[in-house]
Amino acid sequence: MTAPLLAAAVFWATFPLAADVTFHKDIVPILQTRCQGCHRPGEAAPMSFLTYRETRPWAKAIRAAVLSGKMPPWFADPRHGKFVNDLSLAPREKEILVEWVDSGAPEGDPSQGPAARPFTEGWKIPNPDVIFEMPQDFPIPASGTLDYQYISVPTHFTEDKWVEMVEVRPGDRGVVHHAIVTAGAGAEGFSGRQYLAGYAPGMSPQIWKPGQARLIKAGSYLTFQMHYTTNGKATRDRTRIGMIFAKKPASQQIVALSSSAYWFSIPPQDPNYRVESSTMLREDVHLVGMRAHMHLRGKSFQFRAVYPTGESEILLDIPRYDFEWQPYYYLETPKLLPRGTRIECTAVYDNSANNPRNPDPKAEVSWGPQSWDEMMIGWFDVAIDAAKSSRLLRGFRGAVE
Ligand code: HEC
Known part of the structure; x- marks a missing residue:
């Protein structure tokens, strides 16, 4: 007899009355952490979400963009790796944004909201030295x-x-x-x-x-x-x-490395062409971040570590690469890659007419500097002991991005 009552209680606990959600109390904290980095004057996004007056006209667009996953721009499969600069919304944050829009995007009481987040004008970092x-x-x-x-x-x-x-x-x-x-x-x-x-x-x-x-x-x-x-x-x-x-x-020096493949040729019309690279690490390093670089035909990209024991692990998986967005993925916890570890990357290209960015599906495509050429670079940054000399410091080789 008690089961239906319990179910009702759970229902109300999970979905508070939509009218409760207001801009100042519920939305500003989400905008501050996930959106305002770009949605403020002088940054990449064309509109600002600092104030209610600026944000309100975009309410319906915000609902659509977060439901479709278009915003915030973040492309890592959450099953692999935890990243400090993760922009993605928690499921609950997404629900709150949608509830707010569905209940008419009310403003609420400014005194219930957090203080404005401090930003440096013209920079994302604090004031440069x-x-x-x-x-x-x-x-x-x-x-x-x-x-x-x-x-x-x-x-x-x-x-x-x-x-x-x-x-x-x-x-x-x-x-x-x-x-x-x-x-x-x-x-x-x-x-x-x-x-x-x-x-x-x-x-x-x-x-x-x-x-x-x-x-x-x-x-x-x-x-x-x-x-x-x-x-x-x-x-x-x-x-x-x-x-x-x-x-x-510093006790640890950050050094940029890359795992790239230069000799490839993507056949015309091929919707799923794979290119692999493999780079051996000759000393112990700590991996701190990764970034994938391809051009307009890029479709997906994956970084793996293959350890000297033969075990392997996916470090970063980007199932839907988007040329317009090439974020750097910074690991929450640097990862030890012992000497002898291989960094393997797999890039997949869509050279078919179904790829809306494809400038010419009839072209055979190889490495080149312009957007209608292709590239295959798995950038990664490692931290090394600053007190030791390292052959990794001999210089930046991926000079042809
Ligand atoms: C890394 C920068 C960045 C972040 C973070 C970001 N945006 Fe955007 N946003 C953009 C840029 C650039 C555009 C314009 C280009 C575009 O539409 O892709 C945009 C466009 C939009 C649009 C208009 C979409 C359309 O279809 O016209 C909405 C709505 C939006 N963002 C909402 C959000 C919300 C909500 C968040 C946070 C949860 C967010 N954005 C986080 C950069 C960002």
């Missing part, structure tokens, strides 16, 4: 194809610097396809230099754990590798990089 920018605006014509540009600036650092946070900001997001900044001894060249930071749509800045940092040697030059794409409107760009120094020397 130092900012470098390209020495002059680079003109981008309305149409045509541009070669990669390499633009160097001297740091004038008189001592080695440990960098614990770093962010690259494009001047005009509409034309910067990607930017990579390396650090090295001279103003010329790109290979043999250390990767420092990059920008691509959807990428979050690098914020390392205490004790971890990248090293920039005294007297280094920074080189911006700029890939511009024209978008029908002539414009100018001056990309910047901002850094925050560690207050004391």
Whole structure:
């Protein structure tokens, strides 16, 4: 006899009255942690969700975007790996957003909401200790194809610097396809230099754990590798990089590595073409983060570790790769990869007409710099003992992204 009553009690406990949900009390905390990083003035999203007045007109669009999974942009299969910069909504947060919209998106009482989240204007990291920018605006014509540009600036650092946070900001997001900044001894060249930071749509800045940092040697030059794409409107760009120094020397140095495959050829019309790479680690490292890079035909990407014992593990699985979003996935807990571990990556490409981004399903596609060519790069960052010398420091090899 008691069973129906119990069921009713459970029902009410799981679904509070929709009228309870208000903007200030329930929605602002979610927007602050999951959305405002991009949805505020000067950031990637075209509309701001800081205030009720700004957010209210988007209520229906928010409901649709979170239900379809379009927003927030996050592509890792939650079954593999836990990431500090995870943007995805918990199931309960999604329910609250939907309940709020379904009950007419009420404002509620501002005094019940949290204080505004502090942000640094113009940056996602806190106020940088130092900012470098390209020495002059680079003109981008309305149409045509541009070669990669390499633009160097001297740091004038008189001592080695440990960098614990770093962010690259494009001047005009509409034309910067990607930017990579390396650090090295001279103003010329790109290979043999250390990767420092990059920008691509959807990428979050690098914020390392205490004790971890990248090293920039005294007297280094920074080189911006700029890939511009024209978008029908002539414009100018001056990309910047901002850094925050560690207050004391780091015990672990962050080094960028990659597992790539260069020799592939994707047949015309192939909806499911696989390319594999495998990279052997010759010393003990701690894996701290990963990022997949393919172009318009990219469909899925997976990172695996194959340990010296023969056991293997999926480190990051991106079942639906989206060229517009190439986030860096930072592990919550760095993972020891003992010497002899192989990092294996599998990239899958859709060269069929069913891929709405495919510029030409009749083309046979191989490695190349432009978006209609393809790439296959599994970027990963590792932390190494800063006191030991390491062959991993010989330089940045994946200079051809
Ligand atoms: C990493 C940056 C980023 C984050 C985080 C983010 N957005 Fe967005 N959002 C964008 C960008 C860029 C656009 C515009 C381009 C697009 O529609 O893809 C956008 C567009 C939207 C739109 C318009 C969609 C449409 O179909 O027109 C909605 C609604 C939205 N976001 C809601 C959210 C909500 C809600 C959250 C948090 C739960 C969120 N976004 C988190 C970057 C972000």
